[in-house]
Amino acid sequence: MTQASIITIGDELLIGQVIDTNSAWMAQQLNKAGIKVLRRVAVGDIWDEIWKALDEESKHADIILITGGLGPTADDITKPLLTKYFNGKLVVDDGALQNVKYIFEKVLDRPMIERNLKQAEVPDTCKVILNKRGTAPGMWFEKEGKVYVSMPGVPYEMKGMMDDYVIPELSTHFIFPHITHRTLLTAGIGESFLAEQIKDLENSLPTHIKLAYLPNYGMVRLRLSSVGFNRVAVEKEVQEYFETLQLLVKENLVTNLDEPMEKVTGKLLVARNKTMCTAESCTGGFIAHLLTTIPGSSAFYDGSVVSYSYKAKKDLLHVSKALLETKGAVSEEVVIEMAKGALAAIQSDYVIAVSGIMGPDGGLPDKPVGTVWIAVGNNNKIETQKLYFRFDRERNTQLTATNALNLLRKFILSDEVVTL
Amino acid sequence: MTQASIITIGDELLIGQVIDTNSAWMAQQLNKAGIKVLRRVAVGDIWDEIWKALDEESKHADIILITGGLGPTADDITKPLLTKYFNGKLVVDDGALQNVKYIFEKVLDRPMIERNLKQAEVPDTCKVILNKRGTAPGMWFEKEGKVYVSMPGVPYEMKGMMDDYVIPELSTHFIFPHITHRTLLTAGIGESFLAEQIKDLENSLPTHIKLAYLPNYGMVRLRLSSVGFNRVAVEKEVQEYFETLQLLVKENLVTNLDEPMEKVTGKLLVARNKTMCTAESCTGGFIAHLLTTIPGSSAFYDGSVVSYSYKAKKDLLHVSKALLETKGAVSEEVVIEMAKGALAAIQSDYVIAVSGIMGPDGGLPDKPVGTVWIAVGNNNKIETQKLYFRFDRERNTQLTATNALNLLRKFILSDEVVTL
Numbered sequence: 001m002t003q004a005s006i007i008t009i010g011d012e013l014l015i016g017q018v019i020d021t022n023s024a025w026m027a028q029q030l031n032k033a034g035i036k037v038l039r040r041v042a043v044g045d046i047w048d049e050i051w052k053a054l055d056e057e058s059k060h061a062d063i064i065l066i067t068g069g070l071g072p073t074a075d076d077i078t079k080p081l082l083t084k085y086f087n088g089k090l091v092v093d094d095g096a097l098q099n100v101k102y103i104f105e106k107v108l109d110r111p112m113i114e115r116n117l118k119q120a121e122v123p124d125t126c127k128v129i130l131n132k133r134g135t136a137p138g139m140w141f142e143k144e145g146k147v148y149v150s151m152p153g154v155p156y157e158m159k160g161m162m163d164d165y166v167i168p169e170l171s172t173h174f175i176f177p178h179i180t181h182r183t184l185l186t187a188g189i190g191e192s193f194l195a196e197q198i199k200d201l202e203n204s205l206p207t208h209i210k211l212a213y214l215p216n217y218g219m220v221r222l223r224l225s226s227v228g229f230n231r232v233a234v235e236k237e238v239q240e241y242f243e244t245l246q247l248l249v250k251e252n253l254v255t256n257l258d259e260p261m262e263k264v265t266g267k268l269l270v271a272r273n274k275t276m277c278t279a280e281s282c283t284g285g286f287i288a289h290l291l292t293t294i295p296g297s298s299a300f301y302d303g304s305v306v307s308y309s310y311k312a313k314k315d316l317l318h319v320s321k322a323l324l325e326t327k328g329a330v331s332e333e334v335v336i337e338m339a340k341g342a343l344a345a346i347q348s349d350y351v352i353a354v355s356g357i358m359g360p361d362g363g364l365p366d367k368p369v370g371t372v373w374i375a376v377g378n379n380n381k382i383e384t385q386k387l388y389f390r391f392d393r394e395r396n397t398q399l400t401a402t403n404a405l406n407l408l409r410k411f412i413l414s415d416e417v418v419t420l
Numbered sequence: 421m422t423q424a425s426i427i428t429i430g431d432e433l434l435i436g437q438v439i440d441t442n443s444a445w446m447a448q449q450l451n452k453a454g455i456k457v458l459r460r461v462a463v464g465d466i467w468d469e470i471w472k473a474l475d476e477e478s479k480h481a482d483i484i485l486i487t488g489g490l491g492p493t494a495d496d497i498t499k500p501l502l503t504k505y506f507n508g509k510l511v512v513d514d515g516a517l518q519n520v521k522y523i524f525e526k527v528l529d530r531p532m533i534e535r536n537l538k539q540a541e542v543p544d545t546c547k548v549i550l551n552k553r554g555t556a557p558g559m560w561f562e563k564e565g566k567v568y569v570s571m572p573g574v575p576y577e578m579k580g581m582m583d584d585y586v587i588p589e590l591s592t593h594f595i596f597p598h599i600t601h602r603t604l605l606t607a608g609i610g611e612s613f614l615a616e617q618i619k620d621l622e623n624s625l626p627t628h629i630k631l632a633y634l635p636n637y638g639m640v641r642l643r644l645s646s647v648g649f650n651r652v653a654v655e656k657e658v659q660e661y662f663e664t665l666q667l668l669v670k671e672n673l674v675t676n677l678d679e680p681m682e683k684v685t686g687k688l689l690v691a692r693n694k695t696m697c698t699a700e701s702c703t704g705g706f707i708a709h710l711l712t713t714i715p716g717s718s719a720f721y722d723g724s725v726v727s728y729s730y731k732a733k734k735d736l737l738h739v740s741k742a743l744l745e746t747k748g749a750v751s752e753e754v755v756i757e758m759a760k761g762a763l764a765a766i767q768s769d770y771v772i773a774v775s776g777i778m779g780p781d782g783g784l785p786d787k788p789v790g791t792v793w794i795a796v797g798n799n800n801k802i803e804t805q806k807l808y809f810r811f812d813r814e815r816n817t818q819l820t821a822t823n824a825l826n827l828l829r830k831f832i833l834s835d836e837v838v839t840l
Contacts, residue, residue, distance in 0.1 A: 012634055014457040015601060016448030017643070017678070021439055023462070028436030037434040038469065040462040042443070045632070049458065056476065073615045073633045074622060107810070108610075115612045154635070156811055181435060190528075192535045195493045202494060212465070213493045214432055215574070223437070258437070277732075284712025285705030288726045292704025295780055295813060303732035305725060306708045312697075312723035312766050316736065346732050360715055390527070391576055393715060 001227070002174045003038040004030055005057035009050055009068035009078055010153060013042040022067050022155055026162065033167050034176030035063065036227070045069055050081050058146050063170060068153030070136040072115045079122070079139075082150055086141045088125030096120040096128055096137040103135050126150075133160045140169070147173060178231040182242040183223040183258035186249050187406050191215045194222070198248045201241065209241060217395075217402050219254070219261070254406070261405045262290040268412050269300035274349040276408065278304040279317055279342035281329060282356035282372065287401045302348045307338065317341030330355050330367050332375075332384050339375040339382050350378050350412060352404045356387075358396045372400050376408040383411055421647070422594045423458040424450055425477035429470055429488035429498055430573060433462040442487050442575055446582065453587050454596030455483065456647070465495050474505060478566050483590060488573030490556040492535045499542070499559075502570055506561045508543030516540040516548055516557040523555050546570075553580040560589070567593060598651040602662040603643040603678035606669050607826050611635045614642070618668045621661065629661060637815075637822050639674070639681070674826070681825045682710040688832050689720035694769040696828070698724040699737055699762035701749060702776035702792065707821045722768045727758065737761030748787065750775050752804050755793040759802050770798050770832060772824045776807075778816045792820050796828040803831055 006026055012018040020042060027037045038061050043049040050069075057064050069078030083090055097120035104112040119135045122128050129138030129149070134157040141148040149166055151158045170176075186194060191213050195202070202211055208228070214221040224242055228234040246256055255264045269276055278287050288304035291297050307313040310324055319337040327333045339353035356372030363369035370389040375382050385407055389396045426446055432438040440462060447457045458481055463469040470489070477484050489498030503510055517540035524532040539555045542548050549558030549569070554577040561568040569586055571578045590596075606614060611633050615622070622631055628648070634641040644662055648654040666676055675684045689696055698707050708724035711717050727733040730744055739757040747753045759773035776792030783789035790809040795802050805827055809816045 011630070011632055011645070012643075013444070014447055014460065015451050015645070016444040016446070016457075017601075017603070017634065017641075019439065019441055019444045024433075024436040024439045026436070027434055031435050037436075038464075039473075040434065042460040044458075053459075071633060071635070072612045075630070075632050110610065113612055113616060115615060156815055181437075183437070190530065192492045192533055195535060196533060210431070210495070212431055212495045213491060214437065215491070221437075223432075225431070225435070275729075278726075280705075280708075284717070284721075285700075285708025285724055285726060286712075288700075288705025288728075289709045292706075292726075292728065293814070293817075297704070298728055298782075301704075302729040303726045303736070304705055304728075305736065306698075306705065306712075306723045308708075308712065308718055308724075309695075309722040309766070315767070316723070316725065316765055345736055346729070347735070394713070395576055397713075 001036060002062045002176060003036050003060070004063040004065060005038055005061035006040045007050075007053050007057060007064060007066045008040070008042045008153070009045060009066065010042075011044040011075075014044045022153065022158055025155070025159065026065060026067075029162055029167055031179050031181070033171055034179050035170065036179065045075055045077055047077060047081060050078065051085065054085060054148070058148075062146055062174070064146065064148045065166070066148065066150045067158055070150065070152045072119055072135070078150060082126070082139060082141065083123035086123060086125040086143060088123030090121045091124045092120050093122045093128045093137065095130060096122060099130060099137070100135045129161055129165050131157055131161060132164070133157045138165070177227050177229045178234050179225070179227045180234055180238050181223055181225045181258070182238055183221050184242075184246060184249070184256045185219055185221050185254040185259075185261075185264075186252040187219045187254050189220065189252045191220050194220055194249065194252075198222075198245060201244055201248060205241065209238060217399050219402065221258070222249070223258075254409070260290070261402050261409070263294055265405045265409045265412075266291060266294050266297060266300050268409060269350070272412070274412075275300050275302050276350040276352065277302045277342050277346035277348035279338040279351065279353040280304055280306050281308060281313070281338070281354060282358050283354050283397055283400050284308060286397050287352060287354070287404060290401055290405070302346045305342055305345065313338065316345065318344070328367065330357055330371055330373060332373055332386070335373040335375040335384060336382050339377055343379060350376070350408060352376050352408050354400055354404050356396075356400060358393045358400075360393060370396055372396075374400070374404045374407055376404065376411045378415065383407070421456060422482045422596060423456050423480070424483040424485060425458055425481035426460045427470075427473050427477055427484060427486045428460070428462045428573070429465060429486065430462075431464040431495075434464045442573065442578055445575070445579065446485060449582055449587055451599050451601070453591055454599050455590065456599065465489055465497055467497060467501060470498065470501050471505065474568070478568075482566055482594070484566065484568045485586070486568065486570045487578055490570065490572045492539055492555070498570060502546070502559060502561065503543035506543060506545040506563060508545030510541045511544045512540050513542045513548045513557065515550060516542060519550060519557070520555045549581055549585050551577055551581060552584070553577045558585070597647050597649045598654050599645070599647045600654055600658050601643055601645045601678070602658055603641050604662075604666060604669070604676045605639055605641050605674040605679075605681075605684075606672040607639045607674050609640065609672045611640050614640055614669065614672075618642075618665060621664055621668060625661065629658060637819050639822065641678070642669070674829070680710070681822050681829070683714055685825045685829045685832075686711060686714050686717060686720050688829060689770070692832070694832075695720050695722050696770040696772065697722045697762050697766035697768040699758040699771065699773040700724055700726050701728060701733070701758070701774060702778050703774050703817055703820050704728060706817050707772060707774070707824060710821055710825070722766045725762055725765065733758065736765065738764070750777055750787050750791055750793060752793055752806070755795040755804060756802050759795040759797060763799060770796070770828060772796050772828050774820055774824050776816070776820060778813045778820075780813060790816055792816075794820070794824045794827055796824065796831045798835065803827070
């Protein structure tokens with residue numbers, strides 16, 4: 001089976017200054033096209049290390065995708081290295097030159113300097129890949145039956161090149177099998193218990209179907225994967241096992257698609273033609289942010305009051321001063337008032353309100369860091385939940401958001417039963 | 421110089437289902453301790469691939485840190501593999517067994533099953549690393565002068581082990597040099613122009629000091645790095661070059677620390693004992709989220725109205741219906757009203773308001789996707805800016821947030837000059 005390796009180049013990846021999001025996106029696109037990624041390697045802007053990585057990865061893989069190190073500054077050495085690696089010499093490419101000029105004159109509307117024109121130089125041993133979104137051209141090399149593709153590290157530029165050229169061109173060059181993944185999401189059950197529930201299915205899986213457990217933030221995703229040249233048979237077989245899997249975990253099943261909790265809750269609302277709003281204290285707009293990352297979220301999401309200060313809680317959500325003073329901002333009473341206040345102000349069908357202490361500071365003897373109150377509901381009914389997380393600020397915030405969205409999801413489902 | 425490789429294990433990394441944030445964090449911690457990371461490799465849950473990665477990385481590096489594949493389910497094969505790789509046999513470790521029991525009984529408060537107890541088994545050829553935050557123990561192996569450490573892939577558990585045991589233990593085992601990085605942030609100037617401005621400095625740098633350019637979201641970070649066994653001399657030399665660098669880019673300098681824009685703006689406010697609020701339409705709470713990721717942000721941040729719907733803009737921010745109908749939500753007039761409405765409702769010293777079209781849908785002939793209006797100001801004065809981004813939803817949102825925070829930062833600085 002044809003396999004790929006991804007090499008990402010840049011010192012920033014090895015000192016932890018930048019999180020590599022490119023590789024994950026590239027791997028997704030390659031998988032969709034039937035290309036299995038065998039390894040991902042990150043190396044610094046160091047001549048010998050890049051050279052060695054090219055040598056090593058070409059031993060393992062048929063396709064080597066490279067990102068980074070193509071900028072106009074001296075720390076970017078990928079292009080001279082590839083020129084030498086593939087025994088070429090640098091020449092100006094007319095198409096790339098026109099593109100650099102076009103980007104500066106028409107898109108950036110900025111003057112151009114000599115250094116920018118240099119970006120139109122490419123080794124004469126490559127096919128040039130047009131970069132519609134930037135000035136650094138991509139490069140396609142072939143050597144001993146292997147394909148090497150070099151792209152910029154800027155995610156937006158790399159993505160354009162992958163979609164427009166690299167994936168279609170690879171699919172012409174090689175014949176790939178069909179890869180399928182089916183993922184479901186469970187909540188409220190640990191990985192080990194889940195494994196016990198589905199162990200008979202797991203033991204009965206043919207060896208070419210892989211089952212994976214992905215635990216995260218109090219939820220577990222289960223994924224079945226398979227591959228083959230008979231597209232219909234591959235899909236049909238995995239579908240049958242996937243249906244059995246859904247039945248086995250049905251008590252804890254959130255969705256049978258690979259989608260996040262905010263999308264599940266959003267889709268529930270859209271299907272019922274309802275909207276929601278949020279009143280966020282401790283999560284500071286993170287729930288609003290998650291919901292609005294979904295394109296078209298204005299169909300189900302009206303807005304949020306991020307009431308970080310007491311003042312905002314009183315003025316915008318009409319939480320009573322007495323309650324704030326006697327019970328404190330992190331209390332069942334206040335979170336209920338916040339929910340009611342948001343419903344009154346924003347006039348949505350459903351609401352989520354959260355108040356808690358995310359840390360590292362702000363803990364109290366009776367309310368340690370990690371204490372969170374959640375309220376969800378509508379104009380008829382508000383339900384609350386108290387949670388206690390033992391993690392850092394970031395993880396406490398994410399757990400609060402996911403739990404609140406799941407609580408609202410369950411409320412909407414039970415609300416429907418009552419209404420019917 | 422002692423060097424490290426990081427091996428991350430998991431199919432999810434190679435199909436792009438999960439973004440690897442562990443490696444970046446680990447690299448940061450290793451750098452702080454004086455350990456240079458040479459390579460990072462990701463491989464799937466495949467016996468031969470993991471084995472090969474161990475063989476290859478130990479050729480390059482003295483320290484091999486491994487994460488992932490230690491869960492209680494059948495897809496996790498790291499532990500049996502390491503048992504064989506280091507010629508050991510699996511035995512129950514008493515400390516690990518007590519820890520599993522403790523975690524289930526005291527922390528999770530959940531019943532335990534046989535499968536969980538299995539997690540206390542470790543190869544008899546390793547030193548066991550206590551996992552205070554989970555059930556899978558870490559493992560420390562030594563072979564031919566190299567150190568191999570295996571940790572769980574769950575970020576929170578891995579981080580605890582690194583801080584409590586791995587970094588201190590490595591620092592006892594090896595003698596590391598001092599690594600220093602100094603980073604500054606510029607805005608409003610392209611990478612090539614920056615390079616021209618500082619080329620004399622760049623050419624005069626000794627070879628052991630590296631200069632790197634990190635362009636991102638309309639800003640460029642510049643980083644100087646050096647390493648050596650004379651801690652004081654290393655710091656002093658880099659500091660001198662760094663001061664020159666700051667002078668050369670002073671027109672565009674945002675901060676001389678490696679910190680994000682939201683932190684720079686937040687610190688400005690704290691220093692002046694002022695607060696801010698936000699009124700967010702298109703960014704959907706993302707600016708609020710960025711500001712509240714900073715521990716202690718309640719000192720300068722009061723809250724946000726995320727007015728995703730027309731209704732929320734009218735009711736919470738008192739934007740006039742007539743204006744929304746004649747000018748549309750994405751207009752200078754509306755974003756000014758939003759800013760004034762938020763100031764009136766939340767009573768902060770400063771405000772940011774944004775309204776735009778993030779895409780992929782919602783564009784209009786005169787307002788294409790990517791059109792954004794920003795307003796920043798206080799009760800005396802509001803300044804506006806119209807921007808036009810050509811990217812995808814995620815990048816448009818991030819660019820809007822960063823530009824808005826930068827605009828407020830400049831407003832606060834100029835506001836001060838006027839006041840004086």
